Amino acid sequence: MASEPRLRARLGLRRGREEACFSLDVTLDFGPGLNVLFGPSGSGKTTILSALCGLLRPDHGSVVLAGRTLFEAAKGIDVPPQERRIALVFQSLALFPHLTALGNVGYGVPRGPPRAERLERCQVWLTRMRVAHLAQRYPNSFSGGEAQRVALARALASEPQALLLDEPFSALDHGLARELGAELLVYVSALALPVVLVTHDRVAARALGAELTFLRAGMVERVGPAEEILSERP
Amino acid sequence: MIDLEPLLLSFEVALLATCVASVLGIxxxxxxxxxxxxxxxxxxxxxxxPMVLPPTVLGYYLLVLLGRESVIGxxxxxxxxxxxxxxxxxAVIAAVIGALPLVAKAARAALEAVDVRLLGAAQTLGASPLRxxxxxxxxxxxxxxxxGMMLGFARALGDFGVTLMVAGNIPGQTRTASLAIYDAVLSGRDGDATRLSLIMTALAMAVLIGASTLSRQRRDGF
Incomplete structure:
Protein backbone atom coordinates (compact mmCIF):
# COMPACT_ATOMS: atom_id res chain seq x y z
CA MET A 1 0.00 0.00 0.00
CA ALA A 2 2.83 2.36 0.87
CA SER A 3 4.53 1.81 -2.48
CA GLU A 4 1.37 2.66 -4.39
CA PRO A 5 1.72 5.98 -6.21
CA ARG A 6 -1.18 7.97 -4.82
CA LEU A 7 -2.17 11.56 -5.34
CA ARG A 8 -3.51 13.01 -2.11
CA ALA A 9 -4.64 16.55 -1.59
CA ARG A 10 -6.41 18.83 0.82
CA LEU A 11 -7.41 22.01 -0.90
CA GLY A 12 -8.97 25.09 0.64
CA LEU A 13 -9.59 28.25 -1.30
CA ARG A 14 -11.84 31.28 -1.24
CA ARG A 15 -12.32 33.71 -4.12
CA GLY A 16 -14.59 36.74 -4.44
CA ARG A 17 -16.79 38.22 -1.73
CA GLU A 18 -20.20 37.63 -0.23
CA GLU A 19 -22.83 36.43 -2.74
CA ALA A 20 -20.28 36.13 -5.54
CA CYS A 21 -17.97 34.11 -3.29
CA PHE A 22 -16.70 30.72 -4.40
CA SER A 23 -15.17 28.51 -1.79
CA LEU A 24 -13.53 25.13 -2.13
CA ASP A 25 -12.79 22.76 0.70
CA VAL A 26 -12.00 19.20 -0.35
CA THR A 27 -9.93 16.21 0.69
CA LEU A 28 -9.00 13.96 -2.20
CA ASP A 29 -7.20 10.65 -2.44
CA PHE A 30 -6.64 9.22 -5.90
CA GLY A 31 -5.06 5.79 -6.41
CA PRO A 32 -3.41 4.42 -9.54
CA GLY A 33 -5.76 4.00 -12.47
CA LEU A 34 -8.79 5.98 -13.42
CA ASN A 35 -10.49 8.28 -10.90
CA VAL A 36 -13.52 10.25 -11.97
CA LEU A 37 -14.25 13.65 -10.53
CA PHE A 38 -17.90 14.30 -11.28
CA GLY A 39 -20.00 17.36 -10.58
CA PRO A 40 -22.12 20.09 -12.14
CA SER A 41 -20.42 23.09 -13.68
CA GLY A 42 -19.27 25.54 -11.06
CA SER A 43 -18.65 22.82 -8.48
CA GLY A 44 -14.90 23.47 -8.57
CA LYS A 45 -13.62 20.63 -10.77
CA THR A 46 -11.33 22.72 -12.97
CA THR A 47 -10.12 24.72 -9.96
CA ILE A 48 -9.07 21.45 -8.31
CA LEU A 49 -7.10 20.37 -11.39
CA SER A 50 -5.35 23.75 -11.61
CA ALA A 51 -4.41 23.56 -7.93
CA LEU A 52 -3.12 19.99 -8.24
CA CYS A 53 -0.76 20.80 -11.11
CA GLY A 54 0.34 24.09 -9.57
CA LEU A 55 -1.14 26.61 -11.98
CA LEU A 56 -3.29 27.96 -9.14
CA ARG A 57 -2.21 28.41 -5.55
CA PRO A 58 -4.78 27.38 -2.94
CA ASP A 59 -5.09 29.40 0.28
CA HIS A 60 -4.40 26.37 2.45
CA GLY A 61 -3.97 22.64 2.27
CA SER A 62 -1.44 20.29 0.74
CA VAL A 63 -0.72 18.19 -2.34
CA VAL A 64 1.31 14.98 -2.06
CA LEU A 65 2.14 12.80 -5.06
CA ALA A 66 3.75 9.39 -4.56
CA GLY A 67 5.14 10.49 -1.21
CA ARG A 68 6.56 13.75 -2.57
CA THR A 69 5.11 16.94 -1.08
CA LEU A 70 4.32 19.33 -3.93
CA PHE A 71 2.41 21.89 -1.92
CA GLU A 72 2.00 22.62 1.74
CA ALA A 73 0.69 26.02 2.64
CA ALA A 74 1.67 25.77 6.31
CA LYS A 75 5.33 25.10 5.48
CA GLY A 76 5.46 27.44 2.50
CA ILE A 77 6.21 24.57 0.10
CA ASP A 78 5.03 25.27 -3.43
CA VAL A 79 6.77 23.25 -6.14
CA PRO A 80 6.37 25.08 -9.47
CA PRO A 81 4.26 23.33 -12.14
CA GLN A 82 7.27 22.46 -14.31
CA GLU A 83 8.74 20.35 -11.49
CA ARG A 84 5.56 18.61 -10.33
CA ARG A 85 5.42 15.94 -13.05
CA ILE A 86 1.66 16.24 -13.23
CA ALA A 87 0.39 16.44 -16.80
CA LEU A 88 -2.84 18.27 -17.48
CA VAL A 89 -4.91 17.88 -20.63
CA PHE A 90 -6.89 21.12 -20.81
CA GLN A 91 -10.52 21.18 -21.85
CA SER A 92 -9.40 23.41 -24.73
CA LEU A 93 -6.52 20.92 -25.25
CA ALA A 94 -4.13 23.89 -25.53
CA LEU A 95 -2.10 22.38 -28.37
CA PHE A 96 0.67 24.73 -29.48
CA PRO A 97 -0.61 26.12 -32.81
CA HIS A 98 2.90 26.94 -34.07
CA LEU A 99 4.21 23.38 -33.63
CA THR A 100 3.42 20.20 -35.54
CA ALA A 101 1.91 17.20 -33.77
CA LEU A 102 5.45 15.88 -33.40
CA GLY A 103 6.64 19.22 -32.05
CA ASN A 104 3.78 19.29 -29.56
CA VAL A 105 4.47 15.78 -28.31
CA GLY A 106 8.21 16.44 -28.20
CA TYR A 107 7.79 19.61 -26.12
CA GLY A 108 7.45 17.78 -22.82
CA VAL A 109 9.75 14.80 -23.46
CA PRO A 110 12.36 14.94 -20.68
CA ARG A 111 15.77 16.25 -21.79
CA GLY A 112 18.76 14.02 -21.42
CA PRO A 113 18.55 11.21 -23.97
CA PRO A 114 19.92 12.05 -27.41
CA ARG A 115 17.65 13.79 -29.88
CA ALA A 116 17.09 10.70 -32.01
CA GLU A 117 15.88 8.75 -29.00
CA ARG A 118 13.53 11.52 -27.90
CA LEU A 119 12.12 11.73 -31.42
CA GLU A 120 11.60 7.98 -31.40
CA ARG A 121 9.61 8.25 -28.15
CA CYS A 122 7.36 10.89 -29.70
CA GLN A 123 6.71 8.66 -32.67
CA VAL A 124 5.87 5.78 -30.33
CA TRP A 125 3.30 7.89 -28.47
CA LEU A 126 1.76 9.21 -31.67
CA THR A 127 1.50 5.63 -32.95
CA ARG A 128 -0.06 4.38 -29.70
CA MET A 129 -2.64 7.15 -29.93
CA ARG A 130 -3.18 6.21 -33.58
CA VAL A 131 -2.24 9.65 -34.90
CA ALA A 132 1.21 8.86 -36.34
CA HIS A 133 0.00 10.11 -39.73
CA LEU A 134 -0.43 13.61 -38.28
CA ALA A 135 3.19 13.95 -37.13
CA GLN A 136 4.14 16.68 -39.60
CA ARG A 137 0.79 18.52 -39.54
CA TYR A 138 -0.29 21.53 -37.53
CA PRO A 139 -3.16 21.55 -34.98
CA ASN A 140 -5.40 23.85 -37.04
CA SER A 141 -5.93 20.95 -39.47
CA PHE A 142 -6.89 18.38 -36.80
CA SER A 143 -10.42 17.15 -36.14
CA GLY A 144 -11.69 17.23 -32.55
CA GLY A 145 -10.83 13.57 -31.98
CA GLU A 146 -7.39 13.89 -33.56
CA ALA A 147 -6.53 16.95 -31.48
CA GLN A 148 -7.60 15.03 -28.38
CA ARG A 149 -5.30 12.14 -29.19
CA VAL A 150 -2.36 14.41 -29.89
CA ALA A 151 -2.97 16.26 -26.61
CA LEU A 152 -3.06 12.96 -24.75
CA ALA A 153 0.11 11.76 -26.49
CA ARG A 154 1.79 15.04 -25.51
CA ALA A 155 0.76 14.67 -21.88
CA LEU A 156 1.92 11.05 -21.61
CA ALA A 157 5.19 11.66 -23.47
CA SER A 158 6.22 14.04 -20.69
CA GLU A 159 6.43 10.95 -18.44
CA PRO A 160 4.17 12.31 -15.72
CA GLN A 161 3.55 10.69 -12.35
CA ALA A 162 -0.10 11.74 -12.51
CA LEU A 163 -2.40 12.65 -15.37
CA LEU A 164 -5.28 15.13 -15.17
CA LEU A 165 -7.97 15.26 -17.85
CA ASP A 166 -10.36 18.22 -17.90
CA GLU A 167 -13.67 17.35 -19.59
CA PRO A 168 -11.99 15.20 -22.24
CA PHE A 169 -15.27 14.36 -23.93
CA SER A 170 -16.73 17.83 -24.26
CA ALA A 171 -15.56 18.29 -27.85
CA LEU A 172 -16.66 14.83 -28.96
CA ASP A 173 -19.91 13.03 -29.60
CA HIS A 174 -20.86 10.15 -27.31
CA GLY A 175 -19.75 7.36 -29.66
CA LEU A 176 -16.27 8.80 -30.02
CA ALA A 177 -16.15 9.67 -26.35
CA ARG A 178 -16.85 6.07 -25.35
CA GLU A 179 -14.32 4.75 -27.82
CA LEU A 180 -11.66 7.13 -26.57
CA GLY A 181 -12.62 6.35 -22.98
CA ALA A 182 -12.12 2.64 -23.57
CA GLU A 183 -8.73 3.28 -25.15
CA LEU A 184 -7.81 5.57 -22.29
CA LEU A 185 -8.56 2.88 -19.75
CA VAL A 186 -6.18 0.52 -21.50
CA TYR A 187 -3.27 2.95 -21.28
CA VAL A 188 -4.14 4.06 -17.81
CA SER A 189 -4.09 0.54 -16.36
CA ALA A 190 -0.79 -0.15 -18.12
CA LEU A 191 0.81 3.03 -16.74
CA ALA A 192 -0.22 2.52 -13.13
CA LEU A 193 -0.29 6.21 -12.30
CA PRO A 194 -3.19 8.17 -10.85
CA VAL A 195 -5.41 9.54 -13.59
CA VAL A 196 -8.02 12.11 -12.61
CA LEU A 197 -10.76 12.62 -15.16
CA VAL A 198 -13.12 15.54 -14.69
CA THR A 199 -16.57 15.41 -16.27
CA HIS A 200 -20.06 16.78 -15.79
CA ASP A 201 -21.39 14.21 -18.27
CA ARG A 202 -23.44 11.61 -16.37
CA VAL A 203 -23.50 9.13 -19.27
CA ALA A 204 -19.74 9.27 -19.77
CA ALA A 205 -19.08 9.04 -16.03
CA ARG A 206 -21.21 5.91 -15.75
CA ALA A 207 -19.69 4.33 -18.84
CA LEU A 208 -16.20 4.77 -17.38
CA GLY A 209 -17.36 2.76 -14.39
CA ALA A 210 -14.49 3.77 -12.14
CA GLU A 211 -14.25 5.07 -8.60
CA LEU A 212 -16.09 8.36 -8.58
CA THR A 213 -15.84 11.47 -6.46
CA PHE A 214 -19.06 13.47 -6.48
CA LEU A 215 -18.44 17.16 -6.13
CA ARG A 216 -21.02 19.83 -5.35
CA ALA A 217 -20.46 23.52 -4.63
CA GLY A 218 -16.82 23.12 -3.73
CA MET A 219 -17.35 20.14 -1.40
CA VAL A 220 -17.00 16.39 -1.84
CA GLU A 221 -20.50 14.99 -1.44
CA ARG A 222 -19.74 11.28 -1.90
CA VAL A 223 -17.00 8.89 -2.95
CA GLY A 224 -17.73 5.44 -4.32
CA PRO A 225 -18.39 3.29 -7.39
CA ALA A 226 -19.85 5.33 -10.27
CA GLU A 227 -22.71 2.91 -10.82
CA GLU A 228 -23.90 3.23 -7.24
CA ILE A 229 -23.68 7.01 -6.91
CA LEU A 230 -25.08 7.96 -10.29
CA SER A 231 -28.05 5.57 -10.25
CA GLU A 232 -29.43 7.22 -7.12
CA ARG A 233 -29.80 10.66 -8.65
CA PRO A 234 -31.62 10.78 -11.95
CA MET B 1 22.12 64.52 -58.51
CA ILE B 2 20.81 63.79 -55.05
CA ASP B 3 23.23 63.33 -52.16
CA LEU B 4 22.68 59.79 -50.91
CA GLU B 5 24.85 60.09 -47.82
CA PRO B 6 22.14 61.37 -45.42
CA LEU B 7 19.72 58.65 -46.61
CA LEU B 8 22.25 55.88 -46.12
CA LEU B 9 23.16 57.28 -42.72
CA SER B 10 19.47 57.37 -41.76
CA PHE B 11 19.20 53.72 -42.73
CA GLU B 12 22.26 52.73 -40.76
CA VAL B 13 21.15 54.65 -37.66
CA ALA B 14 17.56 53.38 -37.90
CA LEU B 15 18.67 49.77 -38.34
CA LEU B 16 20.95 49.88 -35.31
CA ALA B 17 18.29 51.71 -33.28
CA THR B 18 15.64 49.13 -34.24
CA CYS B 19 17.87 46.29 -33.06
CA VAL B 20 18.52 47.96 -29.70
CA ALA B 21 14.87 49.01 -29.28
CA SER B 22 13.66 45.51 -30.16
CA VAL B 23 15.79 43.73 -27.57
CA LEU B 24 14.87 46.30 -24.91
CA GLY B 25 11.23 46.54 -25.95
CA ILE B 26 10.60 42.78 -26.06
CA PRO B 50 8.68 59.75 -25.34
CA MET B 51 5.68 59.58 -27.70
CA VAL B 52 4.07 62.62 -26.08
CA LEU B 53 6.99 64.61 -24.64
CA PRO B 54 8.57 67.39 -26.75
CA PRO B 55 11.82 66.29 -28.45
CA THR B 56 13.62 69.15 -26.70
CA VAL B 57 12.73 67.69 -23.30
CA LEU B 58 13.96 64.24 -24.28
CA GLY B 59 17.07 65.68 -25.87
CA TYR B 60 17.80 67.72 -22.79
CA TYR B 61 17.47 64.67 -20.51
CA LEU B 62 19.83 62.73 -22.73
CA LEU B 63 22.37 65.56 -22.71
CA VAL B 64 22.24 65.68 -18.92
CA LEU B 65 22.48 61.89 -18.70
CA LEU B 66 25.08 61.20 -21.40
CA GLY B 67 26.81 64.56 -21.97
CA ARG B 68 30.57 64.96 -21.70
CA GLU B 69 30.27 66.25 -18.13
CA SER B 70 27.99 63.41 -16.96
CA VAL B 71 29.21 60.23 -15.22
CA ILE B 72 28.13 58.00 -18.10
CA GLY B 73 29.54 60.39 -20.69
CA ALA B 91 22.06 59.64 -33.20
CA VAL B 92 21.35 55.96 -32.59
CA ILE B 93 20.36 56.63 -28.97
CA ALA B 94 18.07 59.43 -30.09
CA ALA B 95 16.42 57.07 -32.58
CA VAL B 96 16.07 54.32 -29.94
CA ILE B 97 14.10 56.72 -27.73
CA GLY B 98 11.64 57.20 -30.58
CA ALA B 99 11.39 53.55 -31.59
CA LEU B 100 11.22 51.95 -28.14
CA PRO B 101 7.62 52.87 -27.23
CA LEU B 102 6.33 51.58 -30.56
CA VAL B 103 8.13 48.25 -30.24
CA ALA B 104 7.33 47.81 -26.55
CA LYS B 105 3.63 48.69 -26.98
CA ALA B 106 3.20 46.29 -29.89
CA ALA B 107 5.16 43.54 -28.15
CA ARG B 108 3.12 43.93 -24.96
CA ALA B 109 -0.19 43.74 -26.84
CA ALA B 110 0.98 40.74 -28.85
CA LEU B 111 2.32 38.89 -25.80
CA GLU B 112 -0.83 39.56 -23.79
CA ALA B 113 -2.93 38.16 -26.64
CA VAL B 114 -1.24 34.74 -26.27
CA ASP B 115 -3.65 32.27 -24.64
CA VAL B 116 -2.52 31.81 -21.02
CA ARG B 117 -3.62 28.19 -21.18
CA LEU B 118 -0.85 27.55 -23.69
CA LEU B 119 1.66 28.88 -21.18
CA GLY B 120 0.05 26.74 -18.48
CA ALA B 121 0.35 23.71 -20.76
CA ALA B 122 4.02 24.49 -21.41
CA GLN B 123 4.68 24.68 -17.68
CA THR B 124 2.91 21.43 -16.81
CA LEU B 125 5.01 19.83 -19.57
CA GLY B 126 8.14 20.83 -17.70
CA ALA B 127 9.01 24.20 -19.23
CA SER B 128 10.43 26.95 -17.01
CA PRO B 129 8.73 30.34 -17.39
CA LEU B 130 11.73 31.54 -19.43
CA ARG B 131 11.57 28.56 -21.79
CA GLY B 148 5.97 46.94 -33.98
CA MET B 149 9.59 46.64 -35.09
CA MET B 150 8.68 47.94 -38.54
CA LEU B 151 6.87 50.92 -37.03
CA GLY B 152 9.84 51.49 -34.75
CA PHE B 153 12.15 51.42 -37.76
CA ALA B 154 10.01 53.97 -39.59
CA ARG B 155 9.99 56.19 -36.53
CA ALA B 156 13.77 55.84 -36.07
CA LEU B 157 14.32 56.68 -39.73
CA GLY B 158 12.58 60.01 -39.35
CA ASP B 159 13.77 61.33 -35.99
CA PHE B 160 14.66 65.01 -36.05
CA GLY B 161 14.36 66.88 -32.76
CA VAL B 162 16.12 64.53 -30.36
CA THR B 163 18.86 63.82 -32.91
CA LEU B 164 19.52 67.52 -33.37
CA MET B 165 19.71 68.04 -29.60
CA VAL B 166 22.06 65.19 -28.69
CA ALA B 167 23.87 64.42 -31.94
CA GLY B 168 23.91 67.75 -33.72
CA ASN B 169 24.10 68.10 -37.46
CA ILE B 170 27.52 66.75 -38.48
CA PRO B 171 27.77 65.76 -42.16
CA GLY B 172 28.49 62.05 -42.52
CA GLN B 173 28.22 61.51 -38.77
CA THR B 174 24.83 62.67 -37.58
CA ARG B 175 23.29 64.50 -40.54
CA THR B 176 20.48 62.05 -41.26
CA ALA B 177 17.90 62.55 -43.99
CA SER B 178 15.54 64.56 -41.79
CA LEU B 179 18.37 66.91 -40.78
CA ALA B 180 19.52 67.17 -44.40
CA ILE B 181 15.99 68.28 -45.37
CA TYR B 182 16.12 70.97 -42.68
CA ASP B 183 19.48 72.13 -44.04
CA ALA B 184 18.25 72.15 -47.62
CA VAL B 185 15.23 74.29 -46.74
CA LEU B 186 17.32 76.75 -44.72
CA SER B 187 19.81 77.20 -47.54
CA GLY B 188 17.14 77.49 -50.24
CA ARG B 189 17.84 74.17 -51.98
CA ASP B 190 14.17 73.42 -52.49
CA GLY B 191 14.80 70.70 -55.08
CA ASP B 192 16.89 68.66 -52.62
CA ALA B 193 14.30 69.13 -49.89
CA THR B 194 11.50 67.97 -52.19
CA ARG B 195 13.36 64.89 -53.41
CA LEU B 196 14.43 63.77 -49.93
CA SER B 197 10.94 64.44 -48.53
CA LEU B 198 9.31 62.35 -51.25
CA ILE B 199 11.72 59.48 -50.68
CA MET B 200 11.12 59.58 -46.91
CA THR B 201 7.36 59.62 -47.47
CA ALA B 202 7.53 56.66 -49.84
CA LEU B 203 9.63 54.69 -47.34
CA ALA B 204 7.27 55.47 -44.48
CA MET B 205 4.24 54.42 -46.54
CA ALA B 206 5.91 51.15 -47.56
CA VAL B 207 6.75 50.31 -43.96
CA LEU B 208 3.22 51.19 -42.75
CA ILE B 209 1.61 49.03 -45.41
CA GLY B 210 3.96 46.17 -44.54
CA ALA B 211 3.21 46.47 -40.85
CA SER B 212 -0.56 46.55 -41.30
CA THR B 213 -0.40 43.54 -43.63
CA LEU B 214 1.41 41.63 -40.89
CA SER B 215 -1.18 42.63 -38.30
CA ARG B 216 -4.00 41.50 -40.58
CA GLN B 217 -2.43 38.11 -41.25
CA ARG B 218 -2.22 37.60 -37.52
CA ARG B 219 -6.01 37.82 -37.19
CA ASP B 220 -6.56 35.39 -40.02
CA GLY B 221 -4.09 32.85 -38.55
CA PHE B 222 -5.17 29.80 -36.70
Missing part, protein backbone atom coordinates in the same frame (compact mmCIF):
# COMPACT_ATOMS: atom_id res chain seq x y z
CA UNK B 27 12.36 42.27 -22.73
CA UNK B 28 10.30 45.05 -21.12
CA UNK B 29 7.09 43.72 -22.65
CA UNK B 30 7.96 40.24 -21.36
CA UNK B 31 8.42 41.63 -17.85
CA UNK B 32 5.14 43.56 -18.09
CA UNK B 33 3.34 40.38 -19.19
CA UNK B 34 4.32 38.57 -15.97
CA UNK B 35 1.39 37.90 -13.63
CA UNK B 36 2.73 39.97 -10.72
CA UNK B 37 4.77 43.05 -11.52
CA UNK B 38 5.15 45.99 -9.19
CA UNK B 39 4.42 49.33 -10.87
CA UNK B 40 3.30 47.82 -14.17
CA UNK B 41 1.48 50.91 -15.38
CA UNK B 42 4.28 53.20 -14.19
CA UNK B 43 6.83 51.29 -16.28
CA UNK B 44 4.44 51.32 -19.20
CA UNK B 45 3.93 55.08 -18.87
CA UNK B 46 7.69 55.67 -18.65
CA UNK B 47 8.25 53.74 -21.89
CA UNK B 48 5.38 55.53 -23.62
CA UNK B 49 6.24 59.05 -22.44
CA UNK B 74 32.91 60.60 -18.97
CA UNK B 75 33.10 56.87 -18.47
CA UNK B 76 32.27 56.22 -22.10
CA UNK B 77 34.83 58.74 -23.30
CA UNK B 78 37.51 57.27 -21.02
CA UNK B 79 36.93 53.79 -22.41
CA UNK B 80 36.25 54.49 -26.09
CA UNK B 81 38.08 57.79 -26.54
CA UNK B 82 35.10 59.56 -28.10
CA UNK B 83 32.05 61.16 -26.51
CA UNK B 84 28.63 59.55 -26.96
CA UNK B 85 26.91 62.83 -27.69
CA UNK B 86 27.44 64.57 -31.03
CA UNK B 87 28.45 61.30 -32.65
CA UNK B 88 26.75 58.54 -34.58
CA UNK B 89 26.15 56.75 -31.29
CA UNK B 90 24.21 59.76 -30.06
CA UNK B 132 7.79 29.00 -22.12
CA UNK B 133 8.41 32.66 -23.06
CA UNK B 134 10.92 31.84 -25.79
CA UNK B 135 9.24 28.69 -27.13
CA UNK B 136 5.55 29.64 -26.89
CA UNK B 137 4.94 33.35 -26.23
CA UNK B 138 7.50 34.79 -28.64
CA UNK B 139 6.70 32.57 -31.65
CA UNK B 140 2.96 33.20 -31.22
CA UNK B 141 3.47 36.94 -30.81
CA UNK B 142 5.97 37.24 -33.64
CA UNK B 143 3.70 38.94 -36.15
CA UNK B 144 2.61 41.65 -33.74
CA UNK B 145 6.19 42.15 -32.59
CA UNK B 146 7.48 42.32 -36.16
CA UNK B 147 4.82 44.90 -37.01
Missing amino acids: ALAGVLALPRVWGRELIDAAITA RGFEAVFGTPIVFSKGG AFFSVSLPLARRGITA
